[in-house]
Structure formats: structure tokens, C-alpha cells
Amino acid sequence: MPEILEVESYRLLADRVVGATIARGWADAYLAKKLPSPSAWARTVKNLTITGTGRRGKLLLLETNGPTLAFRFGMTGVLLLDGDAGIEGLFYGPHLFDAKWLRGGLEFRDGRKLIVHDPRRMARVEINPDLDELGPDALTLTRREFNEVVRVDRGDGPAIKARLLDQSRVAGVGNLLGDEMLYRASIDPRTPTGLLSAAEKDRLFRAFRQTMNTLQRRGGSHLGDHMDARFPGGLCPRDGGTMLLATIGGRTTYWCSIHQHSS
DNA sequence: AGAAAGCCTCGGCCGC
DNA sequence: TGCGGCCGAGGCTTTC
Numbered sequence: 646m647p648e649i650l651e652v653e654s655y656r657l658l659a660d661r662v663v664g665a666t667i668a669r670g671w672a673d674a675y676l677a678k679k680l681p682s683p684s685a686w687a688r689t690v691k692n693l694t695i696t697g698t699g700r701r702g703k704l705l706l707l708e709t710n711g712p713t714l715a716f717r718f719g720m721t722g723v724l725l726l727d728g729d730a731g732i733e734g735l736f737y738g739p740h741l742f743d744a745k746w747l748r749g750g751l752e753f754r755d756g757r758k759l760i761v762h763d764p765r766r767m768a769r770v771e772i773n774p775d776l777d778e779l780g781p782d783a784l785t786l787t788r789r790e791f792n793e794v795v796r797v798d799r800g801d802g803p804a805i806k807a808r809l810l811d812q813s814r815v816a817g818v819g820n821l822l823g824d825e826m827l828y829r830a831s832i833d834p835r836t837p838t839g840l841l842s843a844a845e846k847d848r849l850f851r852a853f854r855q856t857m858n859t860l861q862r863r864g865g866s867h868l869g870d871h872m873d874a875r876f877p878g879g880l881c882p883r884d885g886g887t888m889l890l891a892t893i894g895g896r897t898t899y900w901c902s903i904h905q906h907s908s
Numbered sequence: 909a910g911a912a913a914g915c916c917t918c919g920g921c922c923g924c
Numbered sequence: 925t926g927c928g929g930c931c932g933a934g935g936c937t938t939t940c
Contacts, residue, residue: 648913675937703914720914721938746938765938767914799923803931812915820913866913895932897911 647718648866649703649783649817650857655716655724656700659707662726665753666694667709672749675766689772690714690751701779702816704771715774719767725750725760783817784857790815791850797839805841805849806834807894820896825869826856827900833907834898835891845907875899 647655670690677683689712699706699713705724707714716724748768750760761768781790794808794815808814809823818826827834830852832845841849860868871888874881879888879899886903 651913717914719937720912722914765912765914765936767937769915799930807931810914822913892933895915895934896913 647703647720647722648819648822649700650822650861650866652700652703652705652718652817653784653861655705655718656698658724658726659695659698659705659759662751662753662757662759663695663697665755665757667691667751668754670749670751672770676749676761676763676768676770679769679771685772686749686770701776701782702812703819704774704776704779704816706774712773715771716761717769717771718761719763719765719769721765722748722761722763722768725758725762727757779812779816780814781816783815783822783853784861786815786853786857788850791853792846795838795841795846795849797837800839801837802839803837804835804893805832805838806896806898808838810894810896819866820898821866821869821872822856822860823894823896824875824899825860825866825871826852828869828871828905829856831904831906833905834893834900836907840907871899871901874901 667690670687672683672686674683677686680686693709693711695707695709697708699708703717705716718724742762746762746764748761748763748766749770750758752758780794802808806823806827809818809826810820824834826849830845830848832841832849856869860866870882873879874888877890880886881888881901881903884901884903886901888899889902891898
């Protein structure tokens with residue numbers, strides 16, 4: 646679930662600890678997998694004061710008076726402050742809270758705790774993350790930046806769905822947001838990026854912004870118009886067309902056989 | 909039982 | 925034909 650909209654809600658939650666000083670931190674071996682050792686997290690964060698928050702795509706940043714601390718949430722990670730979720734419906738579907746899924750976090754001198762809850766163990770913490778690997782942020786993508794996202798230098802390029810998921814091109818688009826914006830733009834997700842027409846690029850940019858704004862207002866990446874049809878045999882809510890299903894860019898992709906049809 | 913919303917690695921092969 | 929880099933497949937991990 647955590648795509649850019651969810652991570653932005655985690656950032657707003659983390660804003661509440663700006664000014665607080667870390668008494669101690671802890672991380673299990675999975676959460677600390679990108680660090681030299683699990684103890685490196687505890688050692689590094691001790692006595693740091695949080696000075697601000699940031700975010701690039703799905704990467705949450707905590708600025709401090711020392712190194713920048715970063716969190717990525719994988720597929721099932723959730724950020725909690727003292728056990729309270731930052732947004733409604735954070736524990737979606739069957740994933741409820743269980744103390745055994747607490748993987749690490751920060752405890753502040755004032756007693757509050759910022760905790761990562763992650764059943765599937767793909768969340769990670771980082772110290773001084775390399776932001777050069779990430780493209781511009783999807784929530785504030787400009788037309789100029791979008792033009793770079795769909796630019797292809799050699800050949801026809803990858804399927805547009807795969808390109809949208811490429812975090813080095815644009816940071817923050819996950820599988821559900823990617824499908825939703827292509828659905829709204831009426832574009833076949835298999836279309837090679839370099840073969841998109843000017844009209845299709847125009848529609849995709851508008852749908853990109855519209856998808857971010859609308860789903861942020863609704864409260865989550867899983868609240869798109871096409872979600873109800875996201876199962877084998879589903880019918881398009883817009884025109885009743887059969888929804889097609891394939892793996893594109895490594896992710897399960899759904900699209901409408903009627904209106905998402907490249908001409 | 910198979911699929912899952914993210915990320916990382918690796919092998920193949922595309923295109924110059 | 926050689927080669928760097930791109931692209932897609934597969935794995936991770938646990939759950940329902």
C-alpha cells in the first residue's frame with residue numbers, strides 16, 4: 646500500500662516530532678538491512694535532534710542536527726507515533742496491528758515513539774540516503790519534468806507503465822497510481838514510451854496531476870476509479886469493457902480493453 | 909495455492 | 925562483431 650500519498654501522510658505524522666531529541670533507536674536485522682549492521686542505527690541516532698522532515702517519492706526523510714535519517718516502507722510498512730496511525734484506514738484489509746510486526750524505530754526523550762510496523766519485512770531505514778538515484782517528486786511534477794519522464798533516447802523505450810514505475814525517472818508512482826493515471830488518460834499500459842503521440846502525452850500529464858490530487862483528497866492510493874474492477878474478469882466502471890490483466894514492468898497491471906486502446 | 913501495493917540483483921540482448 | 929547500458933524477469937518475505 647505505501648505509495649507516495651501514504652508516505653506523505655507518514656511525513657505529516659513525523660512533523661510532530663520536529664524539535665524532539667532521540668533517546669534511543671532500535672532496528673531488527675531486516676529493517677537495518679541496508680546499514681553496515683543493525684547496531685549502526687542505534688549508535689547513529691542516539692542524541693540526535695529532529696530539525697525537519699522531507700520526502701522524495703516514497704522515501705521519508707528526517708532531518709537532524711547530524712545525519713539525515715530515512716525510511717522506506719516496502720509493501721506493508723506503516724509509520725506509527727505512540728501507536729496512533731497517521732491517517733484513517735492505515736491498517737487496510739486483513740493487515741491489523743500486531744506487536745510482533747514492530748520492526749524498529751525511535752524513542753524520544755519526551756517518551757514518544759516513532760515506530761515502523763511491517764508484517765512483510767521489506768521496510769528499510771537508511772542513513773544519509775543517496776537522493777541522486779531518485780527522479781523528481783511525483784506530487785509536484787511539472788510539465789517540464791514530465792517531458793523528461795517520457796523521453797526516450799534509444800529505440801522505442803519501455804512500456805509506459807514500466808517507465809512510470811521507474812523511480813529514477815519520477816519518484817513516487819507505485820503500481821496502483823500508475824494504473825489509475827493510465828486508466829484516466831485512456832492509454833494502453835503496454836504502449837512503448839517512445840511511441841506515445843503528442844496527444845497521449847498531453848492526456849497523461851493531465852491525468853498524472855489529476856490522479857495525485859484526487860486520490861490524495863480521497864485519502865489513499867487504493868481509492869482510484871479503476872480499483873473496483875481490479876480482479877480477473879472485472880468490468881470497466883466507465884464503459885463496461887472487460888478489464889485485461891498482464892504483468893508489465895514487473896507488476897500486475899489492469900486496464901480496460903475498450904477505452905485504453907492505442908490507435 | 910497463488911498473488912501481493914516495493915525494491916534489488918542479475919542475465920540477456922538491444923542499439924550504437 | 926564488441927560492448928556498455930537498458931530492460932525485464934525473478935527473488936525477497938509473510939500473509940491471507
